[in-house]
Amino acid sequence: MLQIYNTLSRSKQVFKPIVPGKVKIYVCGMTVYDFCHIGHARVMVVFDMVVRWLRASGYEVLYVRNITDIDDKIIQRAIKNGEPIADLTNRFIEAMHADSDELGLMHPDQEPRATDYIKQMQGMIGKLIENELAYQADEGDVNFAVRLLPRYGQLSNKSLDELHAGERVAIVGGKRDPLDFVLWKSAKAEEPADTRWASPWGEGRPGWHIECSAMACDLLGEHFDIHGGGADLQFPHHENEIAQSEGALYGKNRQADDAPFVNYWMHNGHIRVNQEKMSKSLGNFFLIRDVLKSFDPEVLRFFMLKVHYRSPINYSDAQLEEARSGLVRLYTALAQTPGSQTVTLDPHNPWAKRFADAMNDDFNTPVAIAVLFDLASEVNRTQGEEKQMLASTLQALGGVLNFLQRDPTAFLQSGSKQADALSPAMIEEHIAARVAAKQAKDFAKADSIRKTLLDQGVVLEDKPGGITEWRRA
Incomplete structure (x- = not known):
């Protein structure tokens, strides 16, 4: 109710x-x-x-x-x-x-x-x-x-x-x-x-x-x-x-x-902004289009909704980075289970019930988003069909707030929009160089390349079969 x-x-x-x-x-x-x-x-x-x-x-x-x-x-x-x-x-x-x-x-x-x-x-x-x-x-x-x-x-x-x-x-x-x-x-x-x-x-x-x-x-x-x-x-x-x-x-x-x-x-x-109300008279306001030059639109929406709508919210790049990290955690859970199933978000689904209880309590999005994080943790812990079903539930509940509807890998690789961020092509070149170093048994060089990428906000994950996947930190 x-x-x-x-x-x-x-x-x-x-x-x-x-x-x-x-x-x-x-x-x-x-x-x-x-x-x-x-x-x-x-x-x-x-x-x-x-x-x-x-x-x-x-x-x-x-x-x-x-x-x-x-x-x-x-x-x-x-x-x-x-x-x-x-x-x-x-x-x-x-x-x-x-x-x-x-x-x-x-x-x-x-x-x-x-x-x-x-x-x-x-x-x-x-x-x-x-x-x-x-x-x-x-x-x-x-x-x-x-x-x-x-x-x-x-x-x-x-x-x-x-x-x-x-x-x-x-x-x-x-x-x-x-x-x-x-x-x-x-x-x-x-x-x-x-x-x-x-x-x-x-x-x-x-x-x-x-x-x-x-x-x-x-x-x-x-x-x-x-x-x-x-x-x-x-x-x-x-x-x-x-x-x-x-x-x-x-x-x-x-x-x-x-x-x-x-x-x-x-x-x-x-x-x-810095604990002062944002206003043009104080010169501490930020245009939407300027913020979106550096941050993904989904990150800005997530930042807005992880605080209850009636509460004041403090704006900073650090807060937006924190919001992006939260979305990365959710998308990382979805990336483990490619593809999705259709799930019914009815009262018999315990995750849907918790989510609905939060939203029905004066649109309490912070608690609803906490449900998404708990669900992501369950996705990370489980295997097989249950993992797939939980991931699909996560995506469906996120979709109610217009989150988590993109290809997980595409989101995780989108990262920062800063001009000095490494492009996907440059990252792939580094990965190819690291593969060559490992094949030549030059593990010090391979480790150095991994660290160089990490220092620039790119995380490498080695998968079975010699596959290396990457995402923005």
Whole structure:
């Protein structure tokens, strides 16, 4: 029975979909003005894992992840580059898809762009004004009146007074209260024509928060199962989503038996570098495509999932090397048993049961991966048909998380992508020289060649029949 930690209740809860057998999930996606970094990768990898497990558990899943393609940062970058907004965003959407494909991730079932949902956003803003939860300021912006919604703060577990204490006293932009947030931004004279849309409140563009409410409600309905995103979105973005979505539907006085906007809120932890949160402002962020120049995509995914999704994760090359070593151990077990059998991952399979128990405990991938390591140890200890069956089970369970699906020898020989790494052809030349040295009974030279290769991260394994196999350390 699947349990999910719900940020809204701050507890694990048994997962009960609104419609039996079906799950609707919305994940906040990327703002496309630059290449994706590994913080984005964690969101993509985590919710790819969540959707894979839901589907493996028999659910029919509708997975929506949005694209923010209108935003202050996008406008600033386009102006700086001297290019239209659409040219900038399309280029980085293509780059995001390329990074996602390189990581071996599923595409969302729907990937709505904010600029395609302006009408729906305006409709929701109009409803909030009608419900007396939003107002147009003298400067032209339309703002949400936070203090008129007493339940605001439920996701962040903060009262209005606590939130107000953390705000600046000064009220800017025509807001009536510092907590109020913008729903519709009035266009500025200096902004390009492609950054503004006509509206009942004058030309302008949507605020950031309203886009997710409008797209989620349009594609998934006003009440759906799971909403996910990074921990940094919990407040204010997701708090504001609840306020405006439920405010548009119920007005100021939602009743206790009224359905919530979302049943389960999920948030993945930050990526940290040297124990500091990774951010562009600190200059300590790493682009996905740059990391993949040195490390296999499967290694990066493994690194992300060997830590529980809600926990912060510390990034370093050493941590990625450790993740690669873990995958090497698993692939080495599979390499002993070429070929695979079809296995049934049913409750009667003890390994599958342990794996499922871990995944059903709030998607506990560290424990599920520990099951894979235990299984690999059993593969190494056994022989014959049992060894083959255990190896096939290992590969099948790994496949649930999209691991261990490659030819083991190919993975073990892929190794580092560093420019100074020995190529397979060079390794084979060294092996041929070692064979010749052994045939000439020059065992000192043969040992020297083995050591030279080992020093460069290549492990040789002599097999019966005079065969030498190799893998990256």
